[in-house]
Amino acid sequence: MKLFFCTTKATLTVLSLLLLVPGIQAQPRARAQVFFPDLPGYVTLRCDFHTHTVFSDGTVWPTVRVEEAWRNGLDAIAISDHIEYTPHKSDIPVNYGRSSEIARAAAEPLGILVIRGAEITRGEPPGHLNAIFLTNTAALDQKDYRVAIKNAVDQGAFLFWNHPGWKQPGRKAVWYAEQGEFLANGWLHGIEVLNGTDYEAGPHQWCIEKKLALVGNSDVHGPISFEYSGAPGDHRPMTLVFARGRTEQDIREALFARRTVIFGGANIYGAAEFLEPLFAGSIQIVEPMAQVRGKARTSVQILNRAPLDFLLEFSPKPGGWEIPSALLLPSGKVASLPLRCLSDSASGDLELNLPCSVSNLLTAPDKPLKTTVAVKMKTR
Numbered sequence: 119m120k121l122f123f124c125t126t127k128a129t130l131t132v133l134s135l136l137l138l139v140p141g142i143q144a145q146p147r148a149r150a151q152v153f154f155p156d157l158p159g160y161v162t163l164r165c166d167f168h169t170h171t172v173f174s175d176g177t178v179w180p181t182v183r184v185e186e187a188w189r190n191g192l193d194a195i196a197i198s199d200h201i202e203y204t205p206h207k208s209d210i211p212v213n214y215g216r217s218s219e220i221a222r223a224a225a226e227p228l229g230i231l232v233i234r235g236a237e238i239t240r241g242e243p244p245g246h247l248n249a250i251f252l253t254n255t256a257a258l259d260q261k262d263y264r265v266a267i268k269n270a271v272d273q274g275a276f277l278f279w280n281h282p283g284w285k286q287p288g289r290k291a292v293w294y295a296e297q298g299e300f301l302a303n304g305w306l307h308g309i310e311v312l313n314g315t316d317y318e319a320g321p322h323q324w325c326i327e328k329k330l331a332l333v334g335n336s337d338v339h340g341p342i343s344f345e346y347s348g349a350p351g352d353h354r355p356m357t358l359v360f361a362r363g364r365t366e367q368d369i370r371e372a373l374f375a376r377r378t379v380i381f382g383g384a385n386i387y388g389a390a391e392f393l394e395p396l397f398a399g400s401i402q403i404v405e406p407m408a409q410v411r412g413k414a415r416t417s418v419q420i421l422n423r424a425p426l427d428f429l430l431e432f433s434p435k436p437g438g439w440e441i442p443s444a445l446l447l448p449s450g451k452v453a454s455l456p457l458r459c460l461s462d463s464a465s466g467d468l469e470l471n472l473p474c475s476v477s478n479l480l481t482a483p484d485k486p487l488k489t490t491v492a493v494k495m496k497t498r
């Protein structure tokens with residue numbers, strides 16, 4: 119009985135301490151380092167162009183979106199509250215663009231860019247479209263969606279088709295005549311090929327064929343941490359933008375020039391011209407240089423600084439060398455590539471270019487990036 123009393127008292131003391139010390143169970147206020155290299159001539163910016171707040175059907179205040187973006191290692195977000203769907207309006211009056219305004223004040227000291235956006239939310243066709251870089255959001259509140267889109271275009275907005283297959287059986291998107299009309303009018307500039315955790319192969323192919331920008335976003339409504347743990351492979355999706363600088367105008371220019379790739383789950387989707395330098399700049403051969411001694415086995419150590427693993431498949435195999443068929447380069451770690459020279463006559467410094475494909479970097483649906491990994495060795 120006495121023991122029970124003591125234990126209870128101790129428990130109560132610990133509990134009251136927990137209550138008194140502020141933030142004892144909270145996550146530290148720290149920003150994730152989502153490392154991607156800059157590309158020649160461009161800075162790599164991590165962006166999410168589709169988020170909601172209480173000003174439409176989201177459940178968080180705009181400043182929370184900014185804090186999440188900072189903690190998640192993003193450089194820019196667009197707040198894109200629905201125009202036509204505002205279920206909280208009896209508590210929060212409809213005030214287009216206000217969510218971005220509130221967010222901007224919080225974003226400035228953190229160095230996060232907040233792009234003013236809106237989601238034009240119609241049945242299919244045409245479905246949902248995000249317009250970003252708006253100056254007058256209220257001008258999109260129109261009965262006729264064509265007028266809303268035209269008014270966005272007149273403001274210099276970048277328009278992309280959101281989650282195309284969302285309402286379709288098997289999530290198989292349909293390219294409607296309306297999308298063709300928007301494209302012909304210059305009203306459609308990109309497609310959200312990845313929404314949350316849903317990647318759509320059909321729209322990925324359309325982006326390639328119709329020269330539209332690839333965009334991948336969270337479309338988050340609740341707190342972001344309810345949906346992603348932040349562990350490898352379970353991060354919020356992002357559009358990587360290769361911009362000439364760090365301003366909103368630089369991001370806009372890059373989007374219209376289609377300099378984007380999508381980082382979602384364990385994959386990156388985008389054109390080889392971006393994936394190749396992104397991959398090459400993410401890996402590094404670790405010193406000391408591998409030593410080749412006759413036909414003895416050696417190993418080359420490769421560091422992967424990117425926030426995702428890379429799975430390499432070597433093909434065709436280089437003549438005169440024995441190398442494995444595949445190698446995993448784990449995120450943030452050094453992997454060892456075993457190899458063996460099949461002749462013992464090698465001398466001096468050696469440079470070996472290993473042709474490979476990276477199976478989780480996709481230049482088109484089911485089409486892995488083909489590249490080479492250059493390894494240097496010394497003979498002794």
Ligand SMILES: [Zn+2]
Pocket residue numbers: 237246280281
């Ligand atoms: Zn939507």
Ligand SMILES: [Zn+2]
Pocket residue numbers: 168170237337
């Ligand atoms: Zn949305």
